[in-house]
Amino acid sequence: MxxxxxxxxxxxxxxxxxxxxxxxxxxxxxxxxxxxxxxxxxxxxxxxxxxxxxxxxxxxxxxxxxxxxxxxxxxxxxxxxxxxxxxxxxxxxxxxxxxxxxxxxxxxxxxxxGYSEFFGLRLHVSPDVLIPRPETEEVVEYALKTLRGVNAPRILDAGTGSGCIALALKSERPDADVVACDVSESALEVARANARDLKLDVDLRRADMLHPDFPSALGTSYDLLISNPPYIPDEEAESLSDTVREYDPHLALFSGDDALQFYRQLAEHADVMLSPGGCLIVETHAHYASGVADVFARAGLTDVQIEQDLGGRPRIARASKPSAD
Ligand SMILES: C[S@@+](CC[C@H](N)C(=O)[O-])C[C@H]1O[C@@H](n2cnc3c(N)ncnc32)[C@H](O)[C@@H]1O
Missing domain, CATH: 1.10.8.10 (Ubiquitin-associated (UBA) domain)
Incomplete structure (x- = not known):
């Protein structure tokens, strides 16, 4: 793959x-x-x-x-x-x-x-977090474009890892109220160290996005729900390079049997957690982009779009929660 x-x-x-x-x-x-x-x-x-x-x-x-x-x-x-x-x-x-x-x-x-560069920020990294990838910078870029014109946006980054997405958004949009979560306490420690050293005020919390209580744990009325979730099915582990398989945390890479399970859950959460007109933006594997778009449409989200990365591969999916009227 x-x-x-x-x-x-x-x-x-x-x-x-x-x-x-x-x-x-x-x-x-x-x-x-x-x-x-x-x-x-x-x-x-x-x-x-x-x-x-x-x-x-x-x-x-x-x-x-x-x-x-x-x-x-x-x-x-x-x-x-x-x-x-x-x-x-x-x-x-x-x-x-x-x-x-x-x-x-x-x-x-x-x-x-001990560090990686992401969106102009120097971030601590360790074996507990995915090393932020340049492709993810394009997701941040896209999110910033989407948030233009939204005053003091409320943002949730689900599966934050090193905190790269949440911290980049906060550094570019100081007016935003940014919450970020991860199921891994050790990843959160890295994200907290990054937030502290960069003096960026991001609310970092432990939460499981596959759990039905996720919305009650993290609240509602978000303008943006953004995520780069694990999306490699376990059975594809062998196709990864040795470096990735051995050094990136498996919790960050593998989605279990179903490559789309995180996207299904995020679509359900988006319906509850976004404000009307709010936006869900996810990074995805090019191979699953159309499957992700289907999941979003079936969940009742609107304005579903797939964006290409700079290499021309469909790697970003977005959808909106329908407006109230
Ligand atoms: C692909 S990594 C992305 C990390 C970071 N956002 C980035 O783009 O570099 C996925 C992240 O989701 C976290 N994660 C895995 N399962 C989760 C779950 N059920 N709930 C919340 N976070 C989860 C992992 O610990 C990991 O940090």
Whole structure:
């Protein structure tokens, strides 16, 4: 099954420009040898990291090596390019080699760094939360467009994980009243740390969106119910990349036997929890987009639409609760 979650998660941050003319590949950089506990130049580190990750078959090896060195040596990419012969302290070299080994063995870059970038926000991530994906930024973008003209919107993000959707919406719409929930207490701890560090006021609560009491636990009169729920049927686990299967929480990925069960439940909740005219927006797998649209229409929601992502795949579904008149 083709799916963005099937990609190597680390490639979401480190995937773009593998240039051949680089600090690491210039002739004066030596042979790329590196030892734990020894001082080395930046270019030697980058060359070593690139070769080790290449050998391990990881995506974007050079970009990943640069990213890790910037993080550990607390310097910018521009400084790495500008001063490739600058020495890296021995303790940093040791930590760099350890980080390269973790990545070589398949651990996502974001877990090694401890953070991920999402909609201009730096978010803590851990094995308890899904690493936010760039595709989800498009869902946030779409939601912001939908909320234009709605004053002080009331928003509920169901299945918040790291808090990425809720926090991005709150940062873009400070006037919004944002509630976010997850069934996982450990995911909520990560989301709370993110909200605290970003000083964004989001009400984070534990709640199960598959439970019939969900609306009474979280209230009603929302203008927007938004969710990126688990949607991979258990039987498709084998089709995911090893990195995703091993490092993303299964609670975030798998929907049980039925890929649409979360969407059915969300459609029912939308009918109760949205204000008349309010909107339900979900991220979905391209393969299930039309099934999700059917579920929404059958639940009595109106103005059902499927939106394409930047890659032209149908990945966002939306529907409205009919207006009162
Ligand atoms: C695909 S992840 C999305 C996380 C985050 N919103 C994002 O876009 O990166 C789905 C999230 O739903 C949560 N979840 C799974 N089952 C749930 C349930 N029954 N009720 C509430 N949240 C649930 C998972 O813990 C996970 O954080």
């Amino acid at each position: 083709m799916d963005t979650r099937g990609k190597d998660a680390a490639s979401t941050d480190a995937g773009k420009d593998e240039q051949s003319s680089s600090a690491a590949s210039s002739p004066e950089n030596g042979n790329g040898g590196l030892r734990r506990g020894a001082v080395a130049t930046r270019s030697t580190c980058i060359r070593y990291g690139t070769e080790r990750l290449q050998e391990a078959g990881r995506d974007a090896p050079r970009r990943t090596a640069i990213w890790l060195l910037c993080d550990l040596d607390e310097c910018s990419r521009a400084s790495i390019y500008g001063y490739p012969d600058q020495e890296v302290a021995s303790d940093v070299v040791t930590r760099f080699i350890d980080a390269i080994e973790r990545r070589a063995s398949g651990e996502p870059l974001q877990h090694i760094l």
